[in-house]
Amino acid sequence: MQMNPFSRIISGVMNWGSWGARLSIQQMERQIDFCVALGITSFDHADLYGGYTTEAEFGRAFRTAGINRDQVQLISKCGIQMPCEARALPLKYYDYSAKHLQYSIENSLKALKTDYLDLLLLHRPSPLLEPESIAESVQKLLKQGKIKSFGVSNFTPSQIAWLQNEIKPAWNQIECSLTHEAPFFDGSVDYLSAHKMGVMAWSPLGSYYKLQDSKTKRITDCMRALKAKYNCAEDQLLLAWLLKHPSKLHPVLGTTKPERIKKSLEALEINLELTDWFLLLKASQGEEVP
Ligand SMILES: NC(=O)c1ccc[n+]([C@@H]2O[C@H](COP(=O)([O-])OP(=O)(O)OC[C@H]3O[C@@H](n4cnc5c(N)ncnc54)[C@H](OP(=O)(O)O)[C@@H]3O)[C@@H](O)[C@H]2O)c1
Numbered sequence: 001m002q003m004n005p006f007s008r009i010i011s012g013v014m015n016w017g018s019w020g021a022r023l024s025i026q027q028m029e030r031q032i033d034f035c036v037a038l039g040i041t042s043f044d045h046a047d048l049y050g051g052y053t054t055e056a057e058f059g060r061a062f063r064t065a066g067i068n069r070d071q072v073q074l075i076s077k078c079g080i081q082m083p084c085e086a087r088a089l090p091l092k093y094y095d096y097s098a099k100h101l102q103y104s105i106e107n108s109l110k111a112l113k114t115d116y117l118d119l120l121l122l123h124r125p126s127p128l129l130e131p132e133s134i135a136e137s138v139q140k141l142l143k144q145g146k147i148k149s150f151g152v153s154n155f156t157p158s159q160i161a162w163l164q165n166e167i168k169p170a171w172n173q174i175e176c177s178l179t180h181e182a183p184f185f186d187g188s189v190d191y192l193s194a195h196k197m198g199v200m201a202w203s204p205l206g207s208y209y210k211l212q213d214s215k216t217k218r219i220t221d222c223m224r225a226l227k228a229k230y231n232c233a234e235d236q237l238l239l240a241w242l243l244k245h246p247s248k249l250h251p252v253l254g255t256t257k258p259e260r261i262k263k264s265l266e267a268l269e270i271n272l273e274l275t276d277w278f279l280l281l282k283a284s285q286g287e288e289v290p
Contacts, residue, residue, distance in 0.1 A: 004198060005118060005148075006042040006073050008243075009264055011035045012202065012252040013043055017050035017057050021256040028061035034258055036067055038265060044173075044200070044252045046077035046123055047108050051084035055111035063113050074112055077123035077153055077173075078104035094126035101137040105146050120147040121173055125159045135166035151198075157191035164195070171198040173252065177206030178241045178284050179215060193247045204251035205238050215284060222283035230270050235260060239267035241280050 016023050016031065023031060035041070045055050055076065062072075079096050083089040105120060120141065122134070141147045151171030152160065163169060172192050176183045180203065183189045192199050208216055223234050230237065242251055253264055272280075282288050 006250055007040050008250055009040050010042040010044050010250050010252045011040050012254045013045050013054055013058055014049045015254055015256055017054035019050050025061045028058055029065045032062055032065045042073040044075045047104055048080050048082050052086040055108055059111050059113040069114060073118035074114060075119040076108045076117050077121040079123045096126055096129050096134060098133055098137045105141055116145055117147045119149045119151055121151045121153045124154045131163045131166040138167055157187055171200060173200035173202055175203050176201035177204050178238055178280055179206030179208055189247050199247045199249035200252050201242055201249045202252045204242050205235055208238055218283040222279055226276055232270055236263060236267040239264055240270035240272050244272050244277055
């Protein structure tokens with residue numbers, strides 16, 4: 001794998017625009033400055049965020065932020081065709097044809113006002129994906145200098161193996177957290193480490209702030225003592241749990257709140273004791289490991 005250029009904590013841009021906080025261009029500019037000053041230099045996009053509008057808003061903000069392009073890493077994803085105001089489509093589907101890949105990347109570059117993406121991810125696996133055609137398109141984009149590296153998102157190990165016959169993805173961005181811990185047990189993360197692929201974890205806080213269920217309650221109860229022991233907040237413990245994994249995965253943060261972004265970095269300093277890691281796992285799973 002090439003040298004890893006991405007910051008350990010990645011800022012997810014999905015909630016910056018109309019799908020979330022509806023930040024103004026000036027607020028986005030401040031958010032970019034704020035993240036970069038903290039050392040969070042990698043930004044995770046997808047063409048469809050905000051109904052295909054958020055990349056362009058970020059691009060406008062980035063242009064005025066006065067930050068050199070080589071100080072940041074821009075990640076984007078493509079392949080999901082979603083009906084919305086910007087695209088009159090009959091339904092949601094996946095398109096990984098050579099024509100659509102080229103079109104999508106050129107669109108993303110134009111929107112982000114940049115000449116290249118540091119990483120292009122295929123957003124979701126399609127049953128109709130053709131590895132040979134993907135390899136050809138990606139090689140062309142690499143050669144054109146429009147992308148620096150290539151990866152996938154939400155791919156299973158067997159889907160990656162299929163693709164690897166033709167081209168080797170460097171990253172897989174997957175859903176992974178204390179409440180969505182299956183990738184640590186079902187071979188997903190082991191496969192990536194075995195093949196020297198990097199792991200990015202989306203929704204790193206899982207369902208903790210989204211669901212009021214018995215799992216959340218067990219985790220809250222478990223965290224009470226741990227918060228005091230490690231002198232930290234709940235979201236920091238959730239991140240520290242993920243960061244302890246030897247795959248050295250990169251959490252992709254969803255919050256747009258500056259204070260929460262800043263505090264996430266402190267999670268890098270928390271080294272959970274082994275038994276505390278398993279206590280949290282037990283709280284999530286509802287029982288001890290077998
Ligand atoms: N590859 C894919 O298929 C895929 C899919 C989904 C997402 N993603 C990427 O992953 C990123 C993160 O996803 P996510 O938003 O689900 O991740 P997350 O970091 O797990 O955040 C989830 C939510 O938790 C809330 N939160 C954080 N700290 C909190 C606290 N202390 N108290 C209460 N609420 C708190 C945040 O709300 P506030 O904003 O109010 O803080 C945020 O909306 C996205 O931006 C996107 O880049 C990728």
